[in-house]
Amino acid sequence: GESVGLHLPTLSVQEGDNSIINCAYSNSASDYFIWYKQESGKGPQFIIDIRSNMDKRQGQRVTVLLNKTVKHLSLQIAATQPGDSAVYFCAENGSGGYQKVTFGIGTKLQVIP
Amino acid sequence: GAVVSQHPSWVICKSGTSVKIECRSLDFQATTMFWYRQFPKQSLMLMATSNEGSKATYEQGVEKDKFLINHASLTLSTLTVTSAHPEDSSFYICSAQYGNTEAFFGQGTRLTVV
Numbered sequence: 001g002e003s004v005g006l007h008l009p010t011l012s013v014q015e016g017d018n019s020i021i022n023c024a025y026s027n028s029a030s031d032y033f034i035w036y037k038q039e040s041g042k043g044p045q046f047i048i049d050i051r052s053n054m055d056k057r058q059g060q061r062v063t064v065l066l067n068k069t070v071k072h073l074s075l076q077i078a079a080t081q082p083g084d085s086a087v088y089f090c091a092e093n094g095s096g097g098y099q100k101v102t103f104g105i106g107t108k109l110q111v112i113p
Numbered sequence: 114g115a116v117v118s119q120h121p122s123w124v125i126c127k128s129g130t131s132v133k134i135e136c137r138s139l140d141f142q143a144t145t146m147f148w149y150r151q152f153p154k155q156s157l158m159l160m161a162t163s164n165e166g167s168k169a170t171y172e173q174g175v176e177k178d179k180f181l182i183n184h185a186s187l188t189l190s191t192l193t194v195t196s197a198h199p200e201d202s203s204f205y206i207c208s209a210q211y212g213n214t215e216a217f218f219g220q221g222t223r224l225t226v227v
Contacts, residue, residue, distance in 0.1 A: 042221060043208075043218035043221045045218070046218075089156060089157070101159070101208070102159065
């Protein structure tokens with residue numbers, strides 16, 4: 001079936017550097033994407049979202065890029081901090097009467113002090 | 114953002130018993146609540162979707178007689194794991210939303226079946 005997936009299970013980044021987490025999705029009909037951060041033992045926390053009519057959206061220290069041609073999504077974190085260490089999931093919010101969020105595999109970001 | 118609270122945060126139960134997990138939207142009315150299960154080092158897998166006042170819609174492969182979901186009010190949904198077995202040990206997470214707004218997640222419930 002349709003899925004949202006990640007290629008890199010673990011990413012180690014030096015504190016202060018920029019991080020880029022990638023995600024591929026397979027449902028070409030997806031029109032809304034979300035990045036979540038999950039710390040150990042906690043529920044997912046919303047970071048940033050983007051609709052399919054956009055290719056870039058910026059938040060505070062984070063930027064999401066969407067390439068619909070190759071069905072690729074990325075999350076860029078500027079000046080990565082130790083508090084950014086977590087697992088990051090991209091998710092697709094499907095169309096339909098309700099917003100069913102489908103999560104990708106996840107990437108563990110380790111920030112090296 | 115809106116607050117979604119799960120209770121308990123963790124629970125240990127004996128094999129064969131049932132355990133109920135509550136999901137509450139504290140400051141908004143949730144027309145839809147979702148239940149997810151997450152095994153260690155894996156992603157969240159949607160189990161079911163519940164709309165207030167109607168039967169839950171289960172994802173393929175999820176046993177509805179084993180995972181009973183009740184969404185009796187706009188602020189509360191419950192997931193009951195019946196006749197729990199060790200393989201049901203997992204992290205259960207709910208999310209809630211009002212209409213087409215952003216879904217807010219609970220902090221999760223760690224279930225351990227011994």
